[in-house]
Amino acid sequence: YTEAENSYTEALSVCPAYYQKDRSILYSNRAAARMKQENKEEAIADCTKAIELNPNYIRAILRRAELYEKTEKLEEALQDYKTVIEKDPSVGQAREACM
Template sequence: MCPSCFQKDRSILFSNRAAARMKQDKKEMAISDCSKAIQLNPSYIRALLRRAELYESTDKLDEALEDYKSILEKDPSVHQAREACMRLPKQIEERNERLKEEMLGKLKDLGNLVLRPFGLSTENFQIKQDSSTGSYSINFVQNPNNNR
């Protein structure tokens, strides 16, 4: 084991082990090794870049973007980080929209489960968003099929 006084060397070793674990598809372990490398040497660009790539490949896009921004603060010439900082915000927004739609679908299913014993469904309720404030209003509709 490398003595703790050799922090930069230990950082490189953790980063190299992370690379090996990446090749073995042990992504969570590789992320952990990269984090240890960065903890030992916060300015180690290669470990930050490797962790950002791992975060991105495991769909942890917010964390990946943070790492890419940190890389650009330390070295603005890293093209891969610049490109990712332009690409990831759109991917994050798309992912969040997809998750929101999925969650709304699940809530609708739950609502239908609760309302069914009363002869109602979520179709009996219209949800409208006020574009100026972003708030929602819910209106009850007696016969939803007749109002379409």
């Protein structure tokens, strides 16, 4: 996962800023690699950046919600889960989490 994190960091350094959706995916993927390494705060920051670049990126919002849960930021997690449901009511994980 360290190698993956480094690869995404390198990709972000060369990907032009105007490719917002691509950069959003790179940030979200780097967040996943960081999450696997238990670097939760850095992963949350990456998810937040991914969401800023693409506010409709469900996977990044869901990933950040999971990270918020793991860091006991339950209000933030609930807000992200609600956001996911608003954008896509079919996401069962978000519905279950809200219950």
